[in-house]
Amino acid sequence: MPKIASGLRGKPENVTLGLTGFRPLSWLAVILLAGLLQAFPAGANPVQTPHVQAHLVSEVVAVRPGQPFWVALRLNMRDGWHTYWRNPGDSGLATTIDWTLPEGFTASEIHWPYPERIPVGPLMNFGYHGEVWLLVQIQSSATLTEAESLTLQAHAQWLVCEEDCIPEEGVLRLTLPVGVESAPLDPRWSEGFAATRRALPQPNPWPASFHVTADALTLELNAGPSAGNIVDLTFFPAEDGDIDHAAPQTVQRDGSTVRLTAARGAGSALPEPLTGVFVLQERLDDGEPAVHAFTLAASLAEPATPLAYPVLAESLLLALLGGVLLNLMPCVFPVLSLKALGLARHAHESPGVVRAHGLAYTAGVLVCFALVAGALIALRAAGEQIGWGFQLQSPMFVALLAYFMFALALSLSGVFEIGGRLMGVGGHWADRPGYSGSFATGALAVVVATPCTAPFMGAALGFALTQPWSISLTVFLALGLGLALPYLLLSFSPALLRFLPRPGPWLERGKQLLAFPLYATAAWLVWVLSQQAGPDGVAAALAGMILIAFAIWLAQTVRAAGRGWRLTGRVGAAVALVLALGLTRLPNTDLEPAHAAASPSSAVAWEPFSPARLAELQAAGRPVFVNFTAAWCITCLVNERVALSSARVAMELANREIVALKADWTHRDPVITTALAAFGRGGVPLYLLYSPQAAEPVILPQILTEALVLQNLQTL
Amino acid sequence: MSKATTMPRAIVALTGVATLTLALYGGLAQAAPTVGQPAPDFTVTDSNGVSQQLSAQRGSTVILEWTNHDCPFVRKHYDTDNMQALQNDAKAQDIVWWSVISSAPGKQGYVSPAEANALTASRNAAPAAVLLDTDGKVGRLYGARTTPHMYIIDPEGTLVYMGGIDDNPSANPADVKTAKNYVRVALAAMENGQAVEPASTRPYGCSVKY
Numbered sequence: 001m002p003k004i005a006s007g008l009r010g011k012p013e014n015v016t017l018g019l020t021g022f023r024p025l026s027w028l029a030v031i032l033l034a035g036l037l038q039a040f041p042a043g044a045n046p047v048q049t050p051h052v053q054a055h056l057v058s059e060v061v062a063v064r065p066g067q068p069f070w071v072a073l074r075l076n077m078r079d080g081w082h083t084y085w086r087n088p089g090d091s092g093l094a095t096t097i098d099w100t101l102p103e104g105f106t107a108s109e110i111h112w113p114y115p116e117r118i119p120v121g122p123l124m125n126f127g128y129h130g131e132v133w134l135l136v137q138i139q140s141s142a143t144l145t146e147a148e149s150l151t152l153q154a155h156a157q158w159l160v161c162e163e164d165c166i167p168e169e170g171v172l173r174l175t176l177p178v179g180v181e182s183a184p185l186d187p188r189w190s191e192g193f194a195a196t197r198r199a200l201p202q203p204n205p206w207p208a209s210f211h212v213t214a215d216a217l218t219l220e221l222n223a224g225p226s227a228g229n230i231v232d233l234t235f236f237p238a239e240d241g242d243i244d245h246a247a248p249q250t251v252q253r254d255g256s257t258v259r260l261t262a263a264r265g266a267g268s269a270l271p272e273p274l275t276g277v278f279v280l281q282e283r284l285d286d287g288e289p290a291v292h293a294f295t296l297a298a299s300l301a302e303p304a305t306p307l308a309y310p311v312l313a314e315s316l317l318l319a320l321l322g323g324v325l326l327n328l329m330p331c332v333f334p335v336l337s338l339k340a341l342g343l344a345r346h347a348h349e350s351p352g353v354v355r356a357h358g359l360a361y362t363a364g365v366l367v368c369f370a371l372v373a374g375a376l377i378a379l380r381a382a383g384e385q386i387g388w389g390f391q392l393q394s395p396m397f398v399a400l401l402a403y404f405m406f407a408l409a410l411s412l413s414g415v416f417e418i419g420g421r422l423m424g425v426g427g428h429w430a431d432r433p434g435y436s437g438s439f440a441t442g443a444l445a446v447v448v449a450t451p452c453t454a455p456f457m458g459a460a461l462g463f464a465l466t467q468p469w470s471i472s473l474t475v476f477l478a479l480g481l482g483l484a485l486p487y488l489l490l491s492f493s494p495a496l497l498r499f500l501p502r503p504g505p506w507l508e509r510g511k512q513l514l515a516f517p518l519y520a521t522a523a524w525l526v527w528v529l530s531q532q533a534g535p536d537g538v539a540a541a542l543a544g545m546i547l548i549a550f551a552i553w554l555a556q557t558v559r560a561a562g563r564g565w566r567l568t569g570r571v572g573a574a575v576a577l578v579l580a581l582g583l584t585r586l587p588n589t590d591l592e593p594a595h596a597a598a599s600p601s602s603a604v605a606w607e608p609f610s611p612a613r614l615a616e617l618q619a620a621g622r623p624v625f626v627n628f629t630a631a632w633c634i635t636c637l638v639n640e641r642v643a644l645s646s647a648r649v650a651m652e653l654a655n656r657e658i659v660a661l662k663a664d665w666t667h668r669d670p671v672i673t674t675a676l677a678a679f680g681r682g683g684v685p686l687y688l689l690y691s692p693q694a695a696e697p698v699i700l701p702q703i704l705t706e707a708l709v710l711q712n713l714q715t716l
Numbered sequence: 717m718s719k720a721t722t723m724p725r726a727i728v729a730l731t732g733v734a735t736l737t738l739a740l741y742g743g744l745a746q747a748a749p750t751v752g753q754p755a756p757d758f759t760v761t762d763s764n765g766v767s768q769q770l771s772a773q774r775g776s777t778v779i780l781e782w783t784n785h786d787c788p789f790v791r792k793h794y795d796t797d798n799m800q801a802l803q804n805d806a807k808a809q810d811i812v813w814w815s816v817i818s819s820a821p822g823k824q825g826y827v828s829p830a831e832a833n834a835l836t837a838s839r840n841a842a843p844a845a846v847l848l849d850t851d852g853k854v855g856r857l858y859g860a861r862t863t864p865h866m867y868i869i870d871p872e873g874t875l876v877y878m879g880g881i882d883d884n885p886s887a888n889p890a891d892v893k894t895a896k897n898y899v900r901v902a903l904a905a906m907e908n909g910q911a912v913e914p915a916s917t918r919p920y921g922c923s924v925k926y
Contacts, residue, residue, distance in 0.1 A: 090861040091923035093885055121926040123861050159887065164824045165922040167788050167887030240918040266750075266859065266878075266916065 047170030051078045051160040056152070056172035057189045062179030063150055066142035070193060071174065072133040073097055073110075073156050082127045083158045085115035087238055087276075089245045090123035093159040093167070095134060100153035104141025111135040113199035114279045114293035115236055120163060124246035126236050133196040144178045151175045201277045201293040209301035210274050212264060217243050219260040219278070219298060225670040227256045229282045231289070235296070237276040241265040254466065255380050256674050273297040312471065315463040316478045322457035323482015331452035331634055332483070334517035335445050338412075339487060341510050342441070344500045351494050358491025360435035362484040364442020369480030370473065372446065377469045386668065387676060388461050388683030389450050392632035393668045395532040399541045399584035401447070402525035405518050406545050407552070412515035416552050445483060448521070453635040458681050458702050465682035524634075531631040531666050544580035551576035603650035609663035611675060614690075621692045623658045623716050628676060628686035631666040635702065636685040643704035652713045658689075691716050749858060751915040755867070755875040758854045760816075762845040763832035768814070771873065777811045777906065779899065780867040781843070782818060782860040782924060784825025785835050788887045789921035790863050794839050796892045799864075799881075802899060803842040809903070815843040818855030823925035825863065826850070852926040862921035868902050868912070877902040879917030 046055035055074040063069060075083055075095070084092040099107040112134065115126040138152065157169040207222045219235055221227075233251045237243055247263035260278070279293045327336055339361065343354070372391070379386055391397045410416065457479065464475035490496050522545070529537045551573040558569025607613065609626055617624050627644065629636040643649060653660055663672045665684050676686060679699065687700035689712055700712055749756050755778075759769040770778065781799070783790050793799040806813045817832065819825035827835065832846045849855055858867060858878075868877035882895035902912040 091919075091921060093887070093920060120923045122856065123923045123926075125923070157886075157888075161922070163923070163925065164786070165788060241916075 044170070045172045045174055046074075047172055049160075049168040049170060051081050051166055052076065052083070052158065052168055054156055054158075054170045054172060056154050056156075056174045057186070057192070058152075058174060058176055059185055059189060059193050060176075061184055061186045062177045062181075063140050063144065064179060064182070065144040066140060068137050068139045070135055070137055071152065072135050072189070072193065072196065073154060073172070074131065074133050074192065075128070075158065076131045077129065077160060078162075080129075081160050081162045082118050082125070082129045083132065083160050084125065084127040085236065086110070086112050087126055087236065087240060088159075089118070089125040089127070091120070092125050092127065092161060092165065095156065095158040097134070097136065098155040098157075099136075100155070101138070102141065102150045102152075104143065105150075105152075106139045108137040108139075111137070111200055113196050114201055114277050117234065119246065120161075122246060125161070126245070133192055135193070135196055135200070146178050146180055149175055149177045199293065201295040204278075204294040204296055208296055208298040210270075210298045211301045212270060215264050216261050217264050217270070217274075219262075219274070219296075220301065221258045221260075221278075222256055222674075223258050224256050224674055226282075227253055227258050229284065230258055230280050231283050232281040233258060233260050234279045235260055235262065235276060236278070237265075237274070239271060239275070242270055242274060242276070253381065255677060256670070270300070272300050274300075311463065315460045315475055318456040319460035319464070319475045319478035320482040320485070322455065322460055323479040324485055325455055326449055326452060326457070326479075326483050327486055329449070329452035329635065330638070331521075332445050332449045334514055334521070335441065335448050336487070337514050337517075338511070339441050339445075340500075341507055341514075342438075343487070343490065343497075344503060344507065351497075354491045354497065356435055357438045358488045360438035361442040361491075362481070362488050364439035364444075365446055365484040366442075366477055366480045367439075368443040368446035369476050369483075372450070373473050373476035376465075377472050380465065381469070387465065387673055387681070388453065388457075389630065389633060390668075392451060392528070392630070393532075393666070395529055395537055396584045398525050398528050398532065398632065399537075399544065400581075402522045402529070402541055403544060403548055403580060403584075405448075405522040405525065407548055409515040409518035409522065410549065410552060412511050412518065414512065415549075416556050442484060446480065449483065451632050451634045453633065453683060453685060453702055455701065455703050458683065458686065461682045462677075462680035466677070466680065525632075528632045528666070540583040544583040547576045547580040547583070551580070603647055604645060604653055604660050606660050606662040609661040609672070609675070611671065614661060617659050617661075618690060618692070623656060623692055624661060624688075624690040624697075625653065625658050625713075626661045626663060626686075626688040626690070626697070628663045628665060628672065628681075628684045628688075630664065630684050633665075633684045639685055639687075639702075639704040643706045643709045646706045649706060649709050649713070652710055656713060656716055658713065658716065689713070689716070749867075749875050749878070751875050751878060751912075753875060754873050755869040756857050758857055760847045760849055760854055762814075762847050763829040763836075764845070765829065766845070768845055768847060770869070773812050773869075774873055775871050777809075777871055777903075778869040779806055779811060779813045780858065780869070781813065781815045782855065782863050782865040783815045784817065784819055784863040784922060784925060785827070785839075786824050787863045787922035792887055792889045792892065793864060793881060794841070796889045797840075798892045798897075800839065800841050802897070805900075806903075807842050807844070809907075811903070813843045814845050814847050815841070816847045816849050816854060816860070818849040818852045818860060819925040820852060821850060824922075825925055852924070855924050855926060860924050862919040863924060864921055865919040865924070866899055868899065868906075870906065876906065876912045877915055878919075879914070880919045880921075883917070885918070885920035 046053050048054075053076040055076070057072050057074055059070040059072075073095070077083060084094050086094045088094050095110070097107075097110060101107060113128075113132060115128060118125040118127050118129070140150075144150075152174045154172045154174075155169065156172060157167065159165055159167050204221075206224065206226075208219065210217060210219045212218070221233075223230060230251075230253065233249070235243070235249060237245075243249075243265045244263040245265070249260050249262045252259045252261070274296070275298075276296050277293055278296050279291060282290045282292060284290055326332055343357075376386065376388075376390060379390070386393070392401075460475055460479065464472040467475070526538055526541050529541050533540075554569050554576065555573040558566045561569065606627070609628075614624060614626065627640070629640065631637070652658075663669075663675060665672045665676075676682065676684070679686060679688070685702055687702075687704065688697040689700060690697040698712060698715075701708065755770065757769065757771045759767055762768050785791070785794070790799075803813050815836075817825060817827060819827075827848075829848060832848065835841070836843065836846060847854065854860075860867075862880075864881045866877065866879065866881050867875060870876045877898065880898060882892070882897045884891045884895035898914065898917055902915075905912045
C-alpha cells in the first residue's frame with residue numbers, strides 16, 4: 001500500500017540522537033521538557049524529539065474572524081519508526097492533541113489520513129511511516145480585531161515504535177496574525193495539505209453490509225460497474241476486537257460485488273453498524289493504479305448462505321426441471337426433432353448401440369454446458385456484468401450462429417452433405433453410425449437453447465451465479481442433464497422405443513421439413529442483429545449468408561470436375577467462407593437500446609428502465625411494471641407477443657395508471673445486470689410489479705399469459 | 717470493460733495467495749481464549765527452574781501478567797509501584813500471580829532466569845513466579861499482544877477477565893492514580909461473588925516481542 005503523501009517524505013535533518021531503546025533518562029528529560037514548555041509560554045515549533053520532528057503548521061497565513069481554517073500536526077519519523085492511527089491495532093497508541101486555544105476558538109477531532117498495515121512479529125499495527133499530517137479544523141472566534149495576533153497551543157503526545165516503543169510528546173505553539181481580508185494560503189504547506197486531503201477517507205459511495213460466521217467476518221460492497229476496476233481492498237476497523245487485525249484479508253469479486261473476509265477478532269459482539277475505513281486499489285481504464293480510502297458504516301446483513309444445502313438441493317432440482325422443460329421451448333425443439341428422427345433410425349438396432357448414442361448425446365450436452373458456464377463464470381469473475389445468454393449480446397456471435405443455422409438448414413434441404421472430415425454437426429448426424437454425431441447434436445442443442453429460458457431456470461441460474469464457481473458449475477450441469485434427460489431415458493428404455501415408427505421414406509421428408517424451422521431461426525437471428533448492429537449489420541449478415549451459399553455451391557459443383565478446377569473451386573469456396581466470417585466483425589454499434597424490441601404493434605407505452613426512474617416513480621407513489629427483456633430472448637418475445645402487448649393488458653395498465661418500464665438487455669448493460677442480480681437473477685425474462693403499498697415487488701412467472709398478467713394487475 | 721483481459725489473472729492470483737496465507741495462518745486471535753470458557757492449560761518453566769502448570773493451581777485464582785521491563789507502559793506501572801501493590805494485594809488474598817515474559821532471545825524484555833530474579837528483587841515485585849515463555853508459546857496460546865496484558869482465571873479454571881490493566885491507555889505515570897484499574901474491579905467482583913464486568917477490555921502497551 002502506498003504511503004501517505006509519499007512525495008513529501010523527508011528525513012528529519014537534525015535527528016542525531018542514536019537512541020534505539022527506551023532510556024529512562026531521556027524519558028524523564030522529555031517529561032521535564034514538556035513541563036517546562038507548558039510552564040513557559042515560549043513553545044517550540046517544530047519540536048525535535050529523539051525519534052520525531054513535530055511541526056504545527058497552518059494552511060492560511062492569517063486568521064479571519066469567524067472563519068474556520070485548517071492546521072496540521074506534521075510528524076516526521078525516523079527511518080523505520082512509525083506512529084499510530086486512531087485504532088492502533090494490536091498494540092500501540094493513537095496520537096493525541098490537547099489544544100489550548102484563544103477565547104471563542106474550537107478545534108475539531110483529528111482528521112486521520114488512511115493508515116498502513118504494519119506487522120510486528122505475529123501482531124499487526126495500523127499507523128504511519130515516514131511523514132504524516134494529522135489535520136484539525138479550527139473554528140475562529142467572530143470577535144477578533146486586526147491588531148491581535150493569536151497563539152494556538154497543541155500538546156501532542158505520540159507513541160513512536162520501531163519494534164520497541166517510545167512515548168514522546170511536545171508542546172507546539174503557532175502564532176498567526178488576524179486578517180480581515182480573505183486570507184491567502186501559505187504556499188509552503190499547500191502541497192502537504194492537498195496530498196493529505198487525497199489520503200483522507202471519503203464517504204463510501206456504495207451500499208455496504210457485513211455478515212459473520214463463528215470465525216470470519218465478511219464485508220460486502222456492491223461497487224456496481226466500478227467493481228471491475230478494484231484490484232485490492234484493505235479494511236481498517238475503527239474498533240478493537242471486530243476482526244483479527246493480523247489475519248490476512250481475502251478479497252473476492254463476484255460480478256459487481258466485492259467481498260472482503262477476515263478472521264474475527266476477540267470481541268464477542270460486533271457493533272452495528274460496523275465502522276472503519278477501507279482502502280481500495282483501483283486500476284483505472286488507462287491502466288494507472290489509484291488508491292482511494294472511504295469511511296465505512298456497514299449494516300449487518302442476513303447471514304449469507306453460500307453453502308445452504310437445502311437451497312442448493314432445491315436449486316439443483318429447479319435446474320433439472322428447467323432443463324427438461326427447455327426441450328419444449330421453440331429454440332431447441334427443431335434440433336431435438338432431428339435427434340428424434342435419428343433415434344427412430346437406430347431404434348430398432350441393438351439396444352446397446354442406442355444406449356451408447358444416448359450417452360454420447362448427453363456427454364455433448366454436458367461438455368458444451370460446462371464450456372458455456374465456464375466462460376460465463378470466468379468473465380463474471382473478471383468483473384463483466386453478464387448472465388445467461390450473454391454470448392447473444394455479441395453481434396459477432398449472433399452473426400456466426402445465423403450462418404451456422406443457415407448452413408445446417410441448407411444441408412437438411414439436401415443442397416449438400418456435410419460429411420467426411422467435416423462431420424460432427426453435419427446434416428447427416430441423424431443417421432451417422434458414429435457416436436461423434438450424437439455428441440455434436442448434444443453440443444448443438446445447447447448452442448441453440450441459450451436464447452430460450454424455461455420456467456424454473458431463472459431462479460436456479462440466479463442462485464448459481466451468486467455462488468462459488470464449483471457450485472455454479474454444478475447447477476449448470478444439472479440444467480444440462482435436464483436438457484439431455486428425455487432423450488437419455490428414451491434411449492435406455494426399449495419399451496418406449498417400440499412406440500417409435502419404423503424407418504422409411506418419411507424419414508427423409510421429415511428431415512427436409514425440419515430445415516424450415518432452422519431457416520426461421522437464421523432469419524430471427526438476423527432480426528436480432530438489426531437490433532444490435534443496425535441496417536449495416538443486417539446487410540453484412542445477409543451478404544455473409546450469400547457467400548456461404550455460394551461457397552457451398554462452388555464446392556459441390558467442382559466435386560466431379562478435373563483436378564485443376566477442383567482445386568480452384570475449393571480455394572474459391574474457402575475465400576468466400578473467409579469473407580463471410582470477416583463480415584461478422586460487426587461494430588457493436590452505439591444504437592440506442594432497441595426500445596422496439598418487444599413488438600412494433602405494442603400498444604403499451606414502454607419507458608426505458610433505470611434504477612433512478614424506478615425510485616422516482618416509487619417515491620411518487622405510482623405503481624410500476626418492469627419488463628426485463630432482450631431481442632435475442634425468445635421466451636421474452638413470446639411473452640410480449642402473447643401477453644404484454646395485448647389490448648386488454650394495455651388498457652388495464654392505462655386505467656390503473658401503471659407506468660411500464662422496459663429494461664432491454666439486448667446489449668451488454670451492467671446497470672440491468674445489477675438490477676437482475678438484485679432479484680437473484682442472472683438472465684431475462686424477469687417481470688416485476690411494484691405496488692405503491694408494498695416495498696417489494698411481486699415477481700411474475702417467466703412464462704406469461706394474458707390472463708395471468710391481467711389477474712396480477714387487478715390486485716393493485 | 718477493456719481491462720477484462722488483464723484483470724482475471726491479477727484477481728485469481730491475489731485470491732489464491734490470500735486464501736493460501738489464510739489457510740496457513742495460525743493467528744493469535746483464533747487461539748485467543750474466550751472469557752467464560754476454560755482457560756487453556758500450559759506448562760512452562762519459571763525463573764527458578766520450576767515447571768509450572770496452570771491446571772495444578774485449580775482451587776486458586778490465577779492472574780497472568782504479560783510483562784517486559786523495558787517497555788514504557790510496563791515502567792509506568794512499576795515506577796509508580798502500582799503493579800507491586802496489586803501483586804501484594806493478590807498475595808494477601810492467596811491469589812497466584814504469574815508474571816509472564818514472552819520476549820524472544822535478543823528482543824526487548826528478554827531476560828535470563830538470574831536477571832528475572834534480580835529484576836523482581838530490585839523492583840520489590842511480588843509475583844508467585846516469573847514464567848519464562850521464551851518461545852512465546854503461552855503468549856500465542858492466550859493471544860497476548862501487549863505489555864502489560866492481564867488475564868484472570870478463577871479457581872474453577874475459567875477465564876474471567878482479559879484485557880488492559882486499566883482504562884487509561886497512556887504512558888504517563890501520573891495517569892495511574894486517576895485510572896480505573898480493571899484487575900481491582902474484577903477481583904472485587906469475584907470476592908463478592910458477582911460477575912466480572914467488564915470481562916474483556918482493550919489491552920494497551922508495547923507489542924509483545926515474540
